[in-house]
């Protein structure tokens with residue numbers, strides 16, 4: 001399978017839904033503290049209700065849905081899923097409906113992303129952890145129901161992480177290459193949070209397509225290195241099958257494991273304290289579920305080996321800020 005060269009890269013259809021290019025800024029005080037240059041790419045600025053990495057994927061996924069004649073987007077995630085909220089927002093913005101399959105019990109009061117899902121008018125089906133493991137059956141049931149109601153559904157997998165969604169971060173690599181040229185520098189490493197693997201797959205595929213020199217490091221916030229290595233390879237195989245891109249080899253994947261902490265979406269007071277510390281040092285707010293853990297993984301790795309990521313790091317702020325508001329009590333205890 002040939003790798004395409006930049007002048008021949010044909011992107012799939014895309015809807016222009018994100019505010020991009022997102023800014024890249026140097027974090028001066030943090031760089032001084034850590035002893036290496038740390039920059040940040042503000043993908044938390046991709047939009048207000050669409051904030052974060054998910055809208056980059058949804059630009060391609062929603063374009064595919066529209067071309068397939070769909071009027072309803074179905075997707076899934078945890079109760080506080082950023083991807084589900086971004087999907088509900090994109091659907092509303094395009095005059096479509098959305099149906100979210102959320103893992104967990106319906107709470108008495110909706111907070112954070114779930115509150116936004118409701119405001120945005122998403123239909124929600126709550127499922128148990130066991131049902132979520134067999135979610136293909138739930139998707140099939142809801143697709144059926146939507147069709148019976150005279151509508152046309154389009155199903156998007158967890159996190160928007162498939163070949164089509166990965167184009168969002170292939171495109172982000174093109175953006176970063178342009179920003180490197182404008183700034184007159186190159187990054188040694190890119191560090192980002194990994195939750196379902198699509199962002200990593202896009203970065204790794206895009207690196208080859210646009211000749212990005214930076215090594216790509218993903219800090220997993222759930223599961224483990226082995227799980228995500230397999231997942232990213234499988235998205236690479238899909239990219240090869242569906243778009244004739246080169247596959248992703250195991251050697252190209254760098255997962256920095258060991259920072260899941262107490263589990264997905266669970267925070268320790270120390271983790272929250274580090275989020276607060278960065279907010280006060282740089283005025284940059286990270287989220288507790290994804291970017292906070294990725295940031296802590298980066299900092300702790302640097303403490304053990306200052307040269308691990310090279311001299312100039314680009315940390316990707318993939319959003320998730322509404323997650324802060326679902327942990328207001330826990331945050332209050334560390335303030």
Ligand SMILES: Cc1ncc(COP(=O)(O)O)c(C=O)c1O
Nearest residue numbers: 082195196197198199290318320
């Ligand atoms: C804020 C945020 N950052 C990072 C990620 C991880 O991205 P991906 O699912 O593509 O691995 C997600 C979603 O899982 C997210 O919501």
